[in-house]
Amino acid sequence: MLLVSLGIGIVAVLASALLGPKRRGSRTKLMAYESGNDPEGGVGTGQRFPVHFYLVAMLFIIFDIETAFFYPLAVAYQKLIPFAFFEAITFVALLLVGYVYILKKRVLEWN
């Protein structure tokens, strides 16, 4: 399935490369888009981006690991109740402490 799907993409790109017109672009044509000005910023120019994206990624890793821990618990849940319920509550409560902390730290505010 994966092979076929990737194959479709590769075939499409190859077909376009074979069938499309091949002209040599001028410098202006190949310039990055910047409303007609010379481009500034972008890769390799040392442009900096807000640290928020990094924080979001970190939080995602933490909470996604939490989700990963939850899946086996959820699947086996009906065989483990009521013990599993208290386990889950404890785990969620611990995570909520962290969640409240990041709320108070205003990590989830963008300005």
Place this chain on the structure above:
Amino acid sequence: MPDWLATLLISLLKAVLVVLGLLTTFAYMTLVERRLLGRMQLRPGPNRVGPMGLLQPAADAIKSIFKEDLNVTLADKLVYTLAPIVAIGMALTAFGGLPAGPAGSLFGENPWVYNLDAGILALLALTSMGVYGIFLGGWASGSKYPILGGLRSSAQMISYELGMGLSILGLLMLVGTTSFHKTFNDDGTLRALGFVEWQATNGWLILFQALGFALFLISSFAETNRTPFDLPEAEQEIVAGYLTEYSAIKWALFQMAEYVNMITASAVMATLFFGGWKGPQFLNGLIPGISEWPLIWLILKIAFFLFLFIWVRATLPRLRYDQLMRFGWKLVLPLALANTVMTAAFLAFRGQGGLWLLGVLSFAGLLALLIMSDRVRTLWNQPTVRREGEVRLGGGD
């Protein structure tokens, strides 16, 4: 011909069929979307190419293949070319695990391409691989707007992926499996029903997980980058986000990935919450066997959700970036957790009663959310706070 070769050939054939089916659906989806958007804005939409505009998708496809494929000077050539292929590859692959009928109903074969016991996990993993396609595409373009679009989209998609993963935990607890199909123990006894069979026995999961469904719906809108969450390609704000430097077929591949993701999301919602390929059981009283009619129900449900995607696009304005992230982290995530805990508590202490109480609880939760929607809106709209003495770095959000 040895057995393994026959199996391989058959699954290859099925994969090709699914891929071609998805591509056709995508092509006509674009047409249907434009026509419907037109109708909603009191104009006809494309109706010149072929009868009722039916050849418009073909014209678009041929045009995008014959367009000149530009490589911008600063672009990282390899990644720039690979990103759309990754995006479309992952989007198409994710669909293959979904069941389109009972085992052996496709001329004696199974109507799915691959069957994993952890089907839902595989699905989530594959759809989130799409983030790579978009982000790398933005990064490799070597220009400012694509990077911004890529950063935004990766942040958005990973945030809502949490909501997505957490909102289906309730379903997993109820059904007790991550597989779409029946699973068996080593000794051949039934371990768990699949989602479709469970829903045929107990009723559609939307009845018991209304809140979870609402969260999943919101998350899947954000995951597929559709309005109101289409920030990665916000035309009016950052040109076209990660698509800015793409032209010809690579651009078309990204679009294709978005639409295929939409189709997959619709199919997943239909399968997880709306009984999959089985129709409503009570209709069997009117016309015997109607709930088993092959494929019709699945296609109907998918079409309904696709219509919903288009309808919402014609209705809602786009969220601002900080509103979007606040919505995801402060509303969807805690609510999904609350939904999980509620389901867990119900299952642990339900006593002898049936599942209806859970349905009432979940529906009440959804209702409370809707009634409190004014409060919820203040959550998005609170004025952005700027701390004293903070230096603003570059960047556009």
